[in-house]
Structures are given as structure tokens and as C-alpha cells.
Amino acid sequence: MIQLRIFKKFPNLIYGLSTKRDGSMRLIKQKEKDKKAFKNRQKFLSLFNLKTKDMVWAFLDHQGRVKIATSKNRGQWIKNVDGLITKEKNLFLSLTAADCFPVFFFDQKKEITGLAHASWRAIIKGLITRMIKIMKNKFLSQAKDVLIGIGPGIRSCHFEVKEDVAKKFLSRFSKKVLIKRKNRLFIDLPMAIKLEAVKNGILAKNIEEIKECTYCLKNKYFSYRRDKPKQMKTMMALIGLRNVPQGTNPRFWLK
DSSP, X not given: OOOOGGGTTOTTEEEEEOOGGGOOOOOOSOHHHXXXXXXXXXXXXXXXXXXXXXEXXXXXXXXXXXXXXXXXXXXXXXXXXXXXXXXXXXXXXXXXXXXXXXXXXXXXXXXXXXXXXXXXXXXXXXXXXXXXXXXXXXXXXXXXXXXXXXXXXXXXXXXXXXXXXXXHHHHHSOGGGEEEETTEEEEOHHHHHHHHHHHTTOOGXXXXXXXXXXXXXXXXXXXXXXXXXXXXXXXXXXXXXXXXXXXXXXXXXXX
16 A cells, blocks of 8 residues: 655545456446456455445546546546546545556645546646646635655656657656666656646655556556557546545544
8 A cells, every 4th residue: 555654644634556466447338347346346445445426437538538527427437637636525536557557636725626637648648737727816825835645657667758748748847857878768757747746736755656656566566558458447536625524533434
């Protein structure tokens, strides 16, 4: 289970990312395989005392779109999004990833939660900026109150790109995101996420990354680029805020 220091003092903030051990979470519209993936999801959610009816699922499209989730979306998929945000307690946001970075957002004052699927395409298209702007404009979040946790993903040791992609990153970010090794080009995606967040007013001290590479850790994470499978296998990320009854120890809510 992932642990982020910046979220430690908020015991009713529930977040997590599955690992390879939990099985693939990807639904592919094949009855038997989806049945197994659905069971994997249920088992993982049970670790947090959650059920599928508590969730809102992002149906990803790598275009950097963001939508606000409400109780009307409970138990449903929201199509064509890479980011979800909610102000509602006991409503949990979820998405899948297998090299792309799950990015967790939490406004500690307004108690707003968000979750983004930071693929390189979505990052280029301004996903992180869009997440922060919606929190500011729709929920009146102050940038200084927003905490951001960057989960595991494919890091610069293995995210090699061609010159055309490198140019796209250089046009949006500084040279800090580009690494050259023996005439090969690599992009530091977590650095790009952090630069975009800071540009939008997020304090550097309020951003934390889990420095694990999905490509490197073969026994722990699925990696599309490493495995090149015929059928992609993915992890599942989630975040949400429990509405803890007064006088209840929040940790009682977790198994």
C-alpha cells in the first residue's frame, strides 16, 4: 500500500493504489476476463471497507479533460476524462494505470479530493493545470491549501521518447524535464507534473512523489511499455474522504 507523508495527518482521507499482487483491474469487454477483473476490484476495495457502489470511475481518453463527480455519478463511469474532482464525502474517485502516473489531490481546508491519470499526452494537454483551476474556480480552493501526491509510474530511467515528443515537452516546460543519454532522449514526467503544479501556485513543500518506477519494479507493478502485452493489465488508484461520525476513531473504518 502506498504511503504519502503529506496525507498522514488526515486519517479520514482514504487513498491507495493496487499492485500486481492484487491482479489486473482493467475491464476489456470480455465476459470471463472482466469477471475476474471485477472480482479483483471488489477484493481491493474491501481493504478500505469500500464497495463498487461507493465509487465513481474515470473512463480515460488521454485528452486531459476533467469533470466534477457528484452523488448522481455514484457507482458509474464518467466517460472521456483523465481527472475527477469531488467535494462530497463518502464518494470515492478511481481510475486505472500501467505506467501513467496517478496523481492525488487534496484541499485540506475545503476538503476537496481529486484524482488524475497523468499520461504524457494528458500532461502536455494541461491536465494538471486544469485540475488545479477547477479546484480554485469551482470550489474556491486556495493553492496553498492543496496537497498533491504523485504515485508510481514510468520514470526517466525508462521513459524514452522521440524528438517530436521531446520538443512538445520543451515547449511547455523547462529543460529540467529532458534528459539525454548517449544520443537518446528521456522525459522526467514527475518533474513535469511538479513544474505545472508550482506554476499554478501549489507550494513545492506540498507536493510529494513516490519514487518508484513501474517499469523497473517488475514484480510489483504492471507496465505497458515493459511488457507490451496483447491485453493491457493495470493497477487501480482511488481517493476519497470518509464522513466520520463525531467521536469515532477514523482508523476504525479501515480493516
